[in-house]
Amino acid sequence: MLELALKGSKRYYGWIAFLLVLIGIGSIAYVNQLMVGLETTGMSRDVSWGFYISQFTYLVGLAASGVMIVLPNYFHSYKTNKHMVIFGEFMAIAACIMCMLFIAVDVGQPTRMLNVMLHPTPNSILFWDMTVLIGYLSLNLLVGWTCLQADRAHLPHPKWLKPFIYISILWAFSIHTVTAFLYQGLPGRHYWLTAILAARFLASAFCSGPAILLLVMMITEKFTSFKMARNAVSTLVKIIMYAMCVNMFFFALEIFTSFYSNIPGHMHPILYLFAHADSGLVTLMWTFLAFAAISITLLVTPQFRNNLKLLPYTLAILVIATWLDKGLGLVIGGFNPTPFETITPYWPTGKELLVSMMVYAIGALIVTVLFKIATSVKKETGDSQLLPCGCSSEDACECDSEEAEAVPAEA
Amino acid sequence: MKNNRRTFIKLAGIAAAGLAVAPKAMASSGGHSPVKVNPEAVHAKQWAMVIDTTKVHTEEAIAELSKVCHAIHNVPSIEGKREVKWLWSDEYGHTFPEQENPHLAEEVHHRTYMLLCNHCENPPCVRVCPTKATYKRPDGIVAMDYHRCIGCRYCMAGCPYGSRSFNWGEPRKNLDLSKLNPEFPTRMRGVVEKCNFCVERLAVGKMPACVEASKGAIVFGDLYDPDSEVRKVLREKFTIRRKPSAGTEPCVYYVI
Amino acid sequence: MKMQYGFPIIVGLAIFIGLLTAPFAVGTMTKTYKQPELKLPANEKKCIESTEFMRTEHMQLLNEWRDWALRDGKRIYTNHEGKEFVISLQNTCMKCHNNKADFCDKCHDDAGVSPYCWDCHIQPEGLK
Numbered sequence: 001m002l003e004l005a006l007k008g009s010k011r012y013y014g015w016i017a018f019l020l021v022l023i024g025i026g027s028i029a030y031v032n033q034l035m036v037g038l039e040t041t042g043m044s045r046d047v048s049w050g051f052y053i054s055q056f057t058y059l060v061g062l063a064a065s066g067v068m069i070v071l072p073n074y075f076h077s078y079k080t081n082k083h084m085v086i087f088g089e090f091m092a093i094a095a096c097i098m099c100m101l102f103i104a105v106d107v108g109q110p111t112r113m114l115n116v117m118l119h120p121t122p123n124s125i126l127f128w129d130m131t132v133l134i135g136y137l138s139l140n141l142l143v144g145w146t147c148l149q150a151d152r153a154h155l156p157h158p159k160w161l162k163p164f165i166y167i168s169i170l171w172a173f174s175i176h177t178v179t180a181f182l183y184q185g186l187p188g189r190h191y192w193l194t195a196i197l198a199a200r201f202l203a204s205a206f207c208s209g210p211a212i213l214l215l216v217m218m219i220t221e222k223f224t225s226f227k228m229a230r231n232a233v234s235t236l237v238k239i240i241m242y243a244m245c246v247n248m249f250f251f252a253l254e255i256f257t258s259f260y261s262n263i264p265g266h267m268h269p270i271l272y273l274f275a276h277a278d279s280g281l282v283t284l285m286w287t288f289l290a291f292a293a294i295s296i297t298l299l300v301t302p303q304f305r306n307n308l309k310l311l312p313y314t315l316a317i318l319v320i321a322t323w324l325d326k327g328l329g330l331v332i333g334g335f336n337p338t339p340f341e342t343i344t345p346y347w348p349t350g351k352e353l354l355v356s357m358m359v360y361a362i363g364a365l366i367v368t369v370l371f372k373i374a375t376s377v378k379k380e381t382g383d384s385q386l387l388p389c390g391c392s393s394e395d396a397c398e399c400d401s402e403e404a405e406a407v408p409a410e411a
Numbered sequence: 412m413k414n415n416r417r418t419f420i421k422l423a424g425i426a427a428a429g430l431a432v433a434p435k436a437m438a439s440s441g442g443h444s445p446v447k448v449n450p451e452a453v454h455a456k457q458w459a460m461v462i463d464t465t466k467v468h469t470e471e472a473i474a475e476l477s478k479v480c481h482a483i484h485n486v487p488s489i490e491g492k493r494e495v496k497w498l499w500s501d502e503y504g505h506t507f508p509e510q511e512n513p514h515l516a517e518e519v520h521h522r523t524y525m526l527l528c529n530h531c532e533n534p535p536c537v538r539v540c541p542t543k544a545t546y547k548r549p550d551g552i553v554a555m556d557y558h559r560c561i562g563c564r565y566c567m568a569g570c571p572y573g574s575r576s577f578n579w580g581e582p583r584k585n586l587d588l589s590k591l592n593p594e595f596p597t598r599m600r601g602v603v604e605k606c607n608f609c610v611e612r613l614a615v616g617k618m619p620a621c622v623e624a625s626k627g628a629i630v631f632g633d634l635y636d637p638d639s640e641v642r643k644v645l646r647e648k649f650t651i652r653r654k655p656s657a658g659t660e661p662c663v664y665y666v667i
Numbered sequence: 668m669k670m671q672y673g674f675p676i677i678v679g680l681a682i683f684i685g686l687l688t689a690p691f692a693v694g695t696m697t698k699t700y701k702q703p704e705l706k707l708p709a710n711e712k713k714c715i716e717s718t719e720f721m722r723t724e725h726m727q728l729l730n731e732w733r734d735w736a737l738r739d740g741k742r743i744y745t746n747h748e749g750k751e752f753v754i755s756l757q758n759t760c761m762k763c764h765n766n767k768a769d770f771c772d773k774c775h776d777d778a779g780v781s782p783y784c785w786d787c788h789i790q791p792e793g794l795k
Contacts, residue, residue, distance in 0.1 A: 037600040038562075039580035044492035048577060050568035108562020108577065108601025115561050117543040126541035126565055187535055187657035188571025265509075339571040339654065341507040344492055446741040446754070485789075548740055556737050557787060588794040594758055599786035614742050 001149060004376040005369045011223070012372065019365045026358020030105060030353045038108055040351040047107070047335040051352050055359070056102035058208075058327035061181045061201065063095035063136060065209015067172035068239050069232075074165055083384035083394065084217075086151075089144035090370035091213050092172075096137035098363040103130075105355050111138035125182045132175045136358045139168040152377045176201045183330075188339040191269035191330075194257075200250040201326070207243035208322035210236050211315040216367065218312055220339035224375040227395035234306065244318060246294050251325070257274035268341070269333040278345060281332065284324050291321035424601035451616035455633035457532060457551030458608055459662040460619075461644045466628035468522035473500035476525065476621045480606070481513055483620055485597040487578075495576040495585075497606040498527045506665075509656060511539065519667055525629075527621070528553060528574040528606035529661030536566035536575065545603075551634070552608045561604040567603060571657045575605045580616060634662060669777040691706065703777050706769035706795075715746050726782070756788050 005265055033040045043050040066088030072078035073085050073177050143165055150157050180198035187193065214236060217228055258266035273285045295318035298304040304314065336343055348356075378384055384394050391397035448454075467473060480498040481488070487495050504511050506524040530553045537547050544560040547553055567575045581600045591597065595611065598604050609619035617623070622631045632639035635663040641664075644650075670676070682757045714721050716728070736754040744752045753759050764770045767790040775781065 037578065037580045039493065041579075043579070045494065045567070046492065046573065048564040103563075106563070108564070108603075109560065112542075112559070112561045115544070115559055119542045119559065121541050121543050124539050124541040124565070126539065126563060130541075177507070182565075186569050187659065188570075189568065238587070334568075338573065340501065340573060341508045342505060365419060385662050445745045446735045446739070447743050447745070448740060449742050449753070452740075452742075526680050546738065550736070550740065554737060558733060583794065588742075591789055591794065594755065596787040596789060599783070608711070610740075614740065616681070 001145075001152065001373050001377065004373045007376075008372060012368075016365065016368060018367070019361045022361035023358050023365070026354050026356075026361060029354035030358060032351065033105070033355060034110070038106075040349060042347050042349045042352060044344055044346065046338045046342070047332070047346040049331055049335070050346055051331075051348040051356055052102045052106040052348055054327050054331040055356055056099050056106070057179055057183075057201075057322060057330065057373070059095045059098045059102065059363075060133070060176050061205030061322075061326065062171045062209045062212055063092045063099060063133075064176040064202070066092040066140070067169055068206050068210045068243075069213075069236065070165070070172075071169050072235065074169065080229050080235065080394070083378060084228060084232050084236075086144055086148055086374045087217060087371065088213060088221075089140045089147075090374055091209075091216070091367065092140045093137060093144065093370065094309065094363045094366040096133055096140070098145060099133055100137075100357050101359045102356075102364060105359065125178060125185060129175075129178050129182055132178050133173065136168070136171050136175050139171055143168055148377055151381055151383075154381065156272055173202065176205050182333065189334045190265040191333040194254060196250050196253060200247065200254075203243050203247035203250055204322050204326050205243075207247055208319055208326075210240050210243075210244045211318050211322075214240075215312060215319070216371070220223060220371055220375060221386070225379050225386050226375045226384060227392035227394075229392045229403060231395070233308075233311075237299070237305055237311065240315070240318065241305065242294075244292070244296055244299060244322075247322070248296065268337050272336050272343070273329050273333045276343075277332075277336070280347075281329075285329055288321050288329065290359050291324070293338045307359045311346035436452060447656040448615075449614050452614045453616055453618075455550050455639075456635035457633065457662060458530060459551075459632065459634035459641050459664065460527075460530075460608075460615070460622070461630045461641050461648075461650060461664045461666060462525050463630070463644075463648075463666040464519075464522055465666060467525060467625055469569070470500055470523045473498075473523060473525045476624050476665050479620050479624045482590070482646040483592050483595060484607075485586060485591050485595055486604075487582040487597075489585045493576065493577075495582065495604065497576075497604075498525065500525055507651060507653060509654065510651060524665065525621075526572070526574075527663065529572055529659065529663045530606075530608055532660035532662060533658060535569035535571070535657075535659060539565045541565065546611045548610070550613075552568050552610055553605075554607055554610060555603070555605065557596075557598055557602050557604065562603065564603060570657065571654050572661070577603050699778075703773035705773050706766060708765070710764045715750075715752050715759075716743070717747075729784075732756070756784065757785040757791075761791045767792060 029040070041050055042050075067080050067174055069084050069088040073081040104113065107113060116127060143161060147157050177198045180201040183189070183192035184194060184197040214233065221227055255270065258270055274282060276282075277285075295314055298310065298314040298317070306308055332346055335346070336342060340409055382393065384392055387393055387395075387397070387399040389397065389399040393400060477496070477498045477500070480486070481496075484497060484514070486497050489495055500523045502523060503515070503520050506526060512638050530551060532551065532638060534545075534547060534553045536545050540546075542559050543563055543564055544557075545553065545555045562577065564577055567577060578598055578600045582598050586597060597650060609617070609621075612619060618631055622629045630640050632641035634641060636642065644666065645664060648666045648667050652661045652664055654661070716724075721728075732744065732754045735744070742754045744754050746752065761767070767785065771784075
């Protein structure tokens with residue numbers, strides 16, 4: 001099926017070339033980091049993890065989120081989703097690879113990375129995180145590729161695949177739980193030391209992940225003949241709405257526990273992020289709250305939620321809000337104030353951002369290639385295609401057949 | 412049973428090959444390993460330290476101890492937020508943040524406190540390390556194998572005492588190469604480092620360098636030996652430890 | 668069956684294999700490998716184990732020495748003749764082999780390996 005990724009329009013190749021240029025620029029920054037060490041970053045002995053690890057954490061959420069499409073399809077036979085499943089799985093593959101790359105660029109001695117496998121240490125959560133990420137990547141590769149190949153050959157999905165599909169659904173929850181355990185089991189880091197962190201991670205993943213997936217799918221629709229089924233979209237948006245509400249509810253629980261108990265250690269990181277940090281960070285943290293409020297308002301109001309013109313903006317606002325919370329504030333608030341009640345400000349350096357750009361561009365490249373393959377197969381089989389009236393072939397909507405022939409085919 | 416002779420020769424061959432590689436195959440904890448402990452070494456079940464803050468409590472005095480420690484262990488001197496330190500000092504509020512009150516005896520409040528790795532009985536850094544690069548030795552010392560450290564810095568997030576430093580850059584750039592201690596290695600960039608309770612000195616029967624240089628202000632010994640000097644001091648004087656609520660059971664005690 | 672594009676394929680393969688093997692061919696024709704001349708310690712005739720063992724196994728031995736000393740706290744090594752040595756690269760090995768450039772580097776350079784020992788351990792000739 002890989003050959004499908006090689007046949008594309010000029011625009012497709014142009015986009016790939018653009019991503020390769022970004023990867024090239026980022027890799028120069030990475031080579032520089034390899035030569036001189038992590039002093040190219042803004043991290044310090046007090047804030048010993050930074051942008052890389054927080055991106056890793058955010059992207060584990062993206063990897064886990066595909067399950068919000070897969071689970072209804074397989075556990076509830078919600079077949080409206082069936083042509084979306086492959087995109088959830090392919091997105092998970094790209095996200096897993098980005099996660100691993102963010103870990104790889106963060107370690108001080110990348111050539112010794114295999115020590116994690118050569119000296120397996122089950123008491124370390126990092127060991128388990130590696131295990132579940134590799135497992136989840138393999139499961140998605142296996143399930144996604146096999147299903148798509150069967151679809152292309154007009155064959156039913158093989159029976160032996162069933163157990164792997166069910167395992168992969170449960171596995172999705174495990175990857176983000178284990179990632180939360182990475183943080184929530186550390187004494188002396190009060191912002192992380194909370195039993196609800198794993199639940200909050202999952203809630204945040206199940207709103208931000210599908211939101212990112214929907215945004216990418218909307219872009220995909222612009223460049224291919226693929227069209228999401230309208231009901232699949234509206235179901236997913238409802239899932240996003242509930243997950244975001246639960247996410248913010250959990251955040252409110254944190255605030256209550258910290259401030260009503262009046263325990264200094266629990267209040268300090270929150271006060272730091274929302275009041276005492278430098279004005280840039282404080283503004284961003286309040287932006288998170290404001291954007292979270294806006295996105296929830298837009299999602300819970302039916303006429304806004306069902307407005308397909310407004311939807312991309314709603315989702316983008318939600319993604320920014322969750323990213324500011326989990327992809328930025330989480331790590332900084334965990335390290336500040338330090339366990340000895342001092343403040344060491346952290347802000348990523350330009351080189352750090354360039355290396356991160358490289359990893360994101362690699363992820364975008366993987367998504368592009370995999371989505372190109374998936375949309376080409378869907379086009380071959382005629383599933384979930386755009387009809388001239390703007391509906392998807394999966395929708396129960398009557399289009400004029402004469403116009404259908406007039407639609408220019410575009411890859 | 413035609414093959415008996417052949418089988419015998421084969422087995423003999425394998426046994427001979429086994430003998431040839433014997434030193435390699437011997438497990439490090441095996442009974443007949445060709446290694447043993449230096450007879451001069453001092454032993455303990457859990458090494459511990461008591462710092463008498465009535466005797467050593469000025470920035471200058473602790474800086475002296477720090478200089479001794481950093482010189483023999485080739486610790487680079489770096490200013491600012493990326494500093495590397497094995498032994499350092501801080502004020503009361505940063506040392507015992509949970510045990511501060513607004514009307515603390517002024518003299519105690521204004522002392523400067525000596526800080527180093529607590530060699531916890533229940534170390535979070537060892538719990539989180541994904542490669543066993545940091546580990547607890549049978550004598551209770553939390554040690555590091557710099558050869559194995561991948562530089563993931565999980566131990567730094569795990570340590571609630573800030574006892575761990577990462578080599579963000581090349582450490583030798585910040586060392587006076589003409590004044591290195593040739594008996595001890597430096598570190599390389601990209602690994603974490605910390606106080607080792609002078610394990611290399613204990614192995615030859617010496618006390619840790621800071622203990623020796625403190626002129627009696629620091630006592631060192633076995634926490635599990637009721638007759639040890641540490642236990643004697645702990646019996647007689649009031650002591651506190653850093654962050655007891657973290658459940659790490661630090662083995663560095665402070666006489667207040 | 669006639670091979671399509673047979674001629675260019677064969678020529679291409681020949682050029683490829685030629686280029687691939689060229690370094691070996693040129694090397695064996697123009698140069699002969701000479702074992703490097705090591706500067707051996709002046710005052711000590713015997714290493715901790717036999718020369719053959721040290722030549723082939725020193726890296727494994729150093730690996731074990733590290734774990735014995737660091738993890739087990741056992742810092743005395745008894746060799747096959749019953750003689751005892753303190754386990755230490757800097758304070759035992761390099762006290763006799765007191766020049767890294769004249770000893771270690773000789774073979775390592777020829778073999779094209781650069782072990783990272785000296786990233787941390789201090790070579791006897793000092794650092795500059």
